[in-house]
Amino acid sequence: MINPLTGPDAGQNGRFLVGPIVWNEHGHRFADGFARTVAPDRRAEWVTYNRIPRYKPAPWWSYCAPCLDLFELPWVAISNPDPIIVIEADTRTATVWQNGRGRFAGSAVSEELAAALTDAAAVWVGASEPLALFRRAGAPRALMLSADGTRLVGELAITRAGFGLGRLSERAPGMRARSGFAAAWSRTADALFVLGGVDASGAVQADLWTWRPGLGWSSLGLDPRGAPALARAAAFSPADLHLWVLDEQGPGRYRLLRVDPTTGAISHDAPLAEADGLTQVWLTTLEDGRVLLAGDDGASHRLAILEAIGTRVEVAGRKLGARALLTQPGVRSGKITMAFEGPRGERGDQVGVDSEHVAVEELR
Secondary structure: OOOOOOOOEEEEEEOOOOOOEEEEEOOEEEEEOOOOOOOOOOOOOOOOOOOOOOOOOOOOOEEOOOOEOOOOHHHHHHOOOOOOEOOOOOOOOOOEEOOOOOOOOOOEEOOOHHHHHHOOEEEEEEEEOOOOOOOOOHHHHHOEOOOOOOOOEEEEEEEEEEEEEEEEEEEEEOOOOOOOEEEEOOOOEEEEEEEEOEOOOOOOOOEEEEEEOOOOEEEEEOOOOOOOOEEEEEEEEEOOEEEEEEEEEEEEEEEEEEOOOOOOOEEEEEEEEOOOOOOOOEEOOOOOEEEEEEEEOOOOOEEEEEEEOOOOEEEEEEEEEOOOOOOOEEOOOOOEEEEEEEOOOHHHHHHHEEEEEEHHHHHH
């Protein structure tokens, strides 16, 4: 039987295959860091761990301006936080920050994309998985939804010039406008999921919508008691093939939902004490498919690894730290990169970024 989420090419001989090395649009052959872990197929009896070094196009190249990617060897990649791009809302200029230093990104981020990324009415949905995990080459890194969740309007595209905006116009037929919905984009399932929320009257929308490239939108119903009304974070896990959703129940209180996107069945619906007190929350998946919870309370931050064991969810590791997070942490090559407010840029009015990273193994 072929899994409708992953297709016939995902599981072979009990392994979940990962294709981390691809040709990008401007001709450089590279991996997203290197594949540290291979996410398990549910039929697998063990997990194989692989390291795939990056290909460096030329010995003297240390930075790829079109990709905004650093070319690093595996033993170097883990030692440096990943670059973080900051786009100023008023000027729409982009600055790449790493190790507390910022450099002008030039035209690597198109003006059209910069305007879309700083549009307060847009809903950007980044990939749930680290970029080394994907089902097809060319899958976008992020998708842009309309504010009411009913229309897919754009994607973050990689061009020869750098990052650009790919225009889309994919309206979900019959979908009611809503707020507070959950959205997750998966590059392993090659699908965008939108579920729950409330309409203008406050009625909870007990449905789950799925968009697939070339196939369009489809929908199915949810149990109204389990549909999220004020979703704050969502991610798709390639390990259990479920959507993980944090639904806010009150200030600093959340319940965690695990939803099967093929049936709408909710296999887990319970308060998540690990998120108590957080005012910002994010969910993303690690290379092995476990889910990373990240958040802060305005003064300190918290990281926790969530793991599904049957219908239960357990905390497999956690780490607390000072300072609030500026944005969602990134996951690559078995490390988690976090961004904090740092010293101002050279002009004095630029947002300064101070980043640091932690290895996944350090969360215990």
